Amino acid sequence: MTKIALSFELPANLNAEKFIAKLAKKTPCELVQQHYAQKSFYDSFDWRLYDANLTCEFNQSKDATLLVLKRTSTADIIASTVIDKAPIFAKDLPISPLSDKLLNLLEMRALLPLTTLELQIYKLNIFNEDQKTIARLLIEDYTNFGCRLAIQPIKGYDKAATNLHQLLVKHLSLIVIRKPILLAVLKSQGRKPKDYSSKLNLQLKPTMPANKGIRIIYKTLLNTIKINEQGTIDAIDSEFLHDFRVSIRRTRSGLSQFKAIFSNNINTHYSQYFAWLGSITSLSRDLDVYLLNIDDYKASLPKSMREDLNPLIIFLQTKKIIAQKKLAKKLTSKKYLQTLGQWEDYLKQPPTENTSLTLKQLADTRIWTVYQRILKEGSVITQQTPAQALHDLRKTCKKLRYLMEFFQSLYPTSKIKILIKSLKNLQAVLGDFQDYEVQENALRKFSEEMMHLQSVSTPTFLAMGVLVQKLDEKRCQARHHFAKCFIEFKTPSNQAIFKSLFAMQTRETK
Amino acid sequence: MKVIATYNIKGGVGKTSTTVNLAYLAAKNGYQTLVWDLDPQGASSYYFRVKPKVKGGSKALIAGKRELDGLIKGTDFDYLDLLPADFSFRNLDLVLDARKKPTQRLQKLLKPLADEYDYVFLDCPPNISLLSEAVFEAADILLSPIIPTTLSLRTLEQLKRFIKENKLKNLELISFFSMADQRKKMHKEIIASLGKQHADLLDIVIPYASDIEKMGIKRMPLGAYTQKGRSVEAYQALWQAILQRI
Incomplete structure (x- = not known):
């Protein structure tokens, strides 16, 4: 598809009706829809859609209610589905390409409304001599946010979209806009995207x-x-x-x-x-x-x-x-x-407090100490060591992870990222080992509680029994993987980075 | 991506109407859909008001000189695209014959589109030819409309035999009655008797109806100009039945 600007703003002296009348004199077109609508924007609390360059709109009009997923940067429609009300979770949507995309991105996060706008929508088709639509125009006349227009190109008709772009800019004096309306609306509310993560x-200073x-x-x-x-x-x-x-x-x-x-x-x-x-x-x-x-x-x-x-x-x-x-x-x-x-x-x-320690000195000391503890605790673990030792090591790893996350701005990004990544892998296997055990025990406890419920029958207990067995298998696998993950964590190259970042300074402090 | 080929050895059985209307319904359900008009007559292209013209013609197309994606045209309907016909498609057999492994050619050409489309409908010309064999290799479902006449049974049997002899195990044949005229006694009787004899024949009948014929005047799928009626319901039922098989 040709890379032309697709979104425009109407100048202040031109309203939607006047624009359509002007356009009709320049190119064969037809107004196919005109209606009042409400457009609500949705995203998860942590902006997962915005992060993925997507905008989710729920458009309500007299004729239809439509959930639409657009690419934020280009306003292209990626998927849409007719639905009565906006869902809270992606899994609540009927199965469709839209639900697949949302489910992948949102997972367990709810779709929350960001804002609702009132507008008048005009849809125009631009056609050729066969009355075939070769481009579409969508005009959105917002109550408080001006009038916007978007070219919706049709695949295989790039030239028509380019010609239309030329017509809008050169002959009808429209202004190209690059920012989606959602940004303007959030700004007016004193908000900005990604205000939560x-x-x-x-961003800390080492000498503070x-x-x-x-x-x-x-x-x-x-x-x-x-x-x-x-x-x-x-x-x-x-x-x-x-x-x-x-x-x-x-x-x-x-x-x-x-x-x-x-x-x-x-x-x-x-x-x-x-x-x-x-x-x-x-x-x-x-x-x-x-x-x-x-x-x-x-x-x-x-x-x-x-x-x-x-x-x-x-x-x-x-x-x-x-x-x-x-x-x-x-x-x-x-x-x-x-x-x-x-x-x-x-x-x-x-x-x-009366302290002469700088933040960097504190960070170096704590990280180095906890890192040494991990090496000590991990080195004595064998296949025969009681599970408690792995649980204790998991907790120590968590402490190191938090310390490195608190203080990561004090160290070279490329180096600290390597260390955090290798720690993550070790944490994953230790976490799995712990989680499977906790889940096994919980299922046993739940089955005892469910024994008293008359509505629960034997097949359910049987299924829970099989599940406990499966979790036990996974727990054994995790235990088996530990040795390999620990060796990967304490590779000489990782140890060298740990030493270069934290150890020298610690000795100096002492 | 599922490839559905609408095919019958006989011509004039409603293949193009089936392709156009089912593709329209798939797209309406939000599935990215492509119609590939392989028939040099270009009837699907006509229904979608797209000029039956492919740059470089059948030779460049089959040679893979141009990627299919660059030849595709958006129709007037959301999620529904068309790869138009070209008059040179009348020589597709000859062009295919000049290639190595000609029957695998269409499948190879379609492969890059797998991420872009959920459904591809192939609107095929009649006759059993090298092109049909390439279609059978590329398709997951062979959708065969049958007019309720005695000759229909013969062509259906021919087709089944061909699929069996060529060991096309991955190809599922789905047939259904098309252009059935309820006023004709013979049509009614054949629908009743054939339906019992053939388990793979869907229990869905597309009527011979003026609203379907109007597609030629309106130059759009049935559902785009009428929302009610027996024909609309029949195509919807057919699409649901195919979805269940998929």
């Missing part, structure tokens, strides 16, 4: 005092907790609780790793508080994980057994509703709100 992107630097880290984590709080209470989708919990875990990890900076009282007080927050959110998260895994669980069973797991789904959903209610109550409790408020106030106060 679950990833830490801290350590106590000042860690306050920035804690404040960022607190902000993420607060941003995800309402979505967690409302259970919009499972990622709100997930991100909420990750920030809690990171804060707890910080409080244990940076003990030397804040006073003992402060460390103990808030460590206990965030441990409590972790514990009150864990059941709800565990149930989310089981429910998110259900399709995988089913796929691991023989086809004839898959539907037998349905009573387990109902059991988990019921449990989740009860757990969610309790969680919502706790997240609106005085204990939660008051202590979180106190933590916020504490972080706002100017640092009073």
Whole structure:
């Protein structure tokens, strides 16, 4: 397709009707539709569609309601489907190319409305001597955001689109626009795309005092907790609780790793508080994980057994509703709100601690110490070592991961990225080992609880039994893979990078 | 990508109407759809108002000198494209014959389109020829419309025999009655008797109807100018039946 600009704005002195009358004098065209419509934009909370250069619109008019997925940069329609109301989850959509695309990108994330605009839509076909449409024009006259026009080229008729472009710019004085309307609307609301990401992107200075630097880290984590709080209470989708919990875990990890900076009282007080927050959110998260895994669980069973797991789904959903209610109550409790408020106030106060450590010195020391611990703990693990040793190593790896993520802006990006990646691989195998064991135990516990429910029959227990066996097989595989992953993690080249980034400076500090 | 070839040894059985209307329904359901008009008469191209012209003609096309994607034209309908016919397609057999492995040629040409299209409909000319053999190799489904006459049974049997003899195991034959005139006693009787004898014959009858004939005047698929009626329902039922087989 020819690379010509496809989106235009009408000059202030030209409205849609006048433009159409002018156009009709220049080229054979037909107004095929004109109607009032409402256009709502949707994306996930973490902007997964925007990240993928996609815009999701739900267009409502008298005649039709249509969910449309467009390429943001070019406004090309990628897929669309007729549907009564915008779905909350991609899995709620009837199977179509649109649902496939959305499901791949959004996974478990809900589609949330960003904004709704009112507009008048005009659709024109430009045709040739056979009355064949060779290009289309879409005019969108927004109530508060001007009048926009888009050429919709037709495959194989590139020349027609180019000619139309020339006509619009040279003879009808239209202005080419490059930014989608969504950006203009968000700007008017004081928002911008990608204003939330679950990833830490801290820009810290190596020479800043350590106590000042860690306050920035804690404040960022607190902000993420607060941003995800309402979505967690409302259970919009499972990622709100997930991100909420990750920030809690990171804060707890910080409080244990940076003990030397804040006073003992402060460390103990808030460590206990965030441990409590972790514990009150864990059941709800565990149930989310089981429910998110259900399709995988089913796929691991023989086809004839898959539907037998349905009573387990109902059991988990019921449990989740009860757990969610309790969680919502706790997240609106005085204990939660008051202590979180106190933590916020504490972080706002100017640092009073007497420390000469720079942030880089703190980062070097902590990362090097925890890295050494991983090497020590991992080296003694054999096939015969009790599972607890792998669980302890998993926790130590998590501490190192958080430290490297907090402080990554202090080190050369290319080097720290290599280390984080190799750590991720090790964490994945340790995480699998732990998760399969936890899931096996949970399924055993659930089956005991379900024994008391008359509605659950033998085939369900049988299916759960097979599932436990499958999880056990996977757990054994993960254990088997550990040795290989650990060797890959402690390769001489990785050790050299760790040493060059963190060890020398640590010795100097000492 | 699934390739559906509309084919019958006999001409004038409603192949093009079937191709155009089913492709329209597939596209309407949101599937990226392509119609390849292989018939030099260019009837599918006519229905979509696209000029029956391919740059370089059949020789360049079969030689793969031009990628198919560059020859495709968008129709007036969303998600529905057309690879137009060309008068030189009357020599497609000769052009194919001059190539190595001629029966695998269409399949090879279609391969690069696999990511772009969900369904490709091949509108084939009648007769059993080298082109038909290449179509059979490329297609997943051979959709064969049959007029309810005694001769139809013969051509259907010929086709089945051909598929069996050539060991086209991956090709699924789906046949159905087309251009059935409910006023004709013979049509009614044959539909009743043939339906019982042939399990692979779909229980769907496309009527001989004036609204389908109007496609030639309107130059668009049936569903684009009428939303109701027996013909519309019959094509919808046929599309659903094919989807179930896929």
